[in-house]
Amino acid sequence: MPPIPDVPDASAAALARILALLTGAPDRTGTVVALAGELALLAVVAGWTWLWWRGRHSGPATTATVLAVPVAAVIAWQLNELLKDAFAVDRPCRLLAGFPAWGVCPDPGSWSFPSNHATVAGALAVGVLLVALRLGARTVGAVAVLCGLAAAGSRVLAGAHFPHDVVVGFTLGGMVAFVTLTLVGTLAARLRPGHPAVRR
Template sequence: MDQNLYLDILDHARGTPHWLQQLAELWTEAGLLVFAALFLAGWWRARAAGARTMALALLAPLATACGYAVSEALKTVFDEERPCRAVAGAPAPLVECPPTGDWSFPSNHAAIAGAAAVALALAWRGTLWLTAPLALLMAYSRVFVGVHYPHDVAAGLLLGGAVAYAAVRAWTRPATALVGTARAGRSAAVLWCAGRGPRQRATVRPGGVRDRSR
């Protein structure tokens, strides 16, 4: 059934306009850069936010890397051949079929996208409406261009998302403490990276005593 769905999607891809095929080829290779840009935007935004927000922003790419590492490790266990090489009579893929040894299950691209989508949503509330569709589009593109089965990308999305969620939950408290320590230091470079947090506001207490509070 999964093989038939793969063939149906690839047949559909072959019947789409050339510009759409080129767009899919570009997205499936370079689309992960969009998540990298969102990591940077989230970090920059968190420089003026609380320590926990900054910790989550810094953990997002780290948790994504963990999702990729687990996915890559599983590839060596399952050794599933790519459908563009294993499915008899399949149309030629839109991109070059990866060589033998670059196994199919699970999809690393989908795992990275799923992990990034979850980690970014945890770090930057309200972005799930953007990151989830981007992750789904990345996963679908891997089947569309012909280099993965549907179950490869489904497993990759779920695996990456689960690993990222677990990593962020486990490391949030120590990372928050680390950011607090970094912000209390005097190193200009460290402060620039960690941000100074919310700006302090000067208030005047009764009697003319100035008080600084966040």
């Protein structure tokens, strides 16, 4: 395979192998896979909604942490948009030779690196995991991470992204969620009545 500018050879080769496994797939395959990814992302949001309902009477610090999850997702998405514009790497459908007709091919100018879907999935999944651990709902957290990974991975299976787009995006989103929830949780704890910082 000839080198593709701005795309690691291993990532391009991995995507080519994945798509080759689906040779002869029906025309709607990419659309169906992408839809499955959206449903997986909605499952993560459902997990967050359940945690919000369960923790609504757990105190302001917990409430603030729960509400910080969608905030972290928005921050991660905006940061990802800046990176996409800075790198301006085109989609696999226009860079990869032999791209299948059923693959997802966004319009020109919709850049590939990093993946927005994976970034949002990473932020939501890690955010839900952290809240779930705080509320003692480990199963919900584990399911959220699995669904988040499925949502991110679907972008590769649909042909919309190279694997490294998704790995970097998911990691970025997860890091933003971890930092955001940690800062919000710490600040909320310090501002609660009775805390030494408040008494001063």
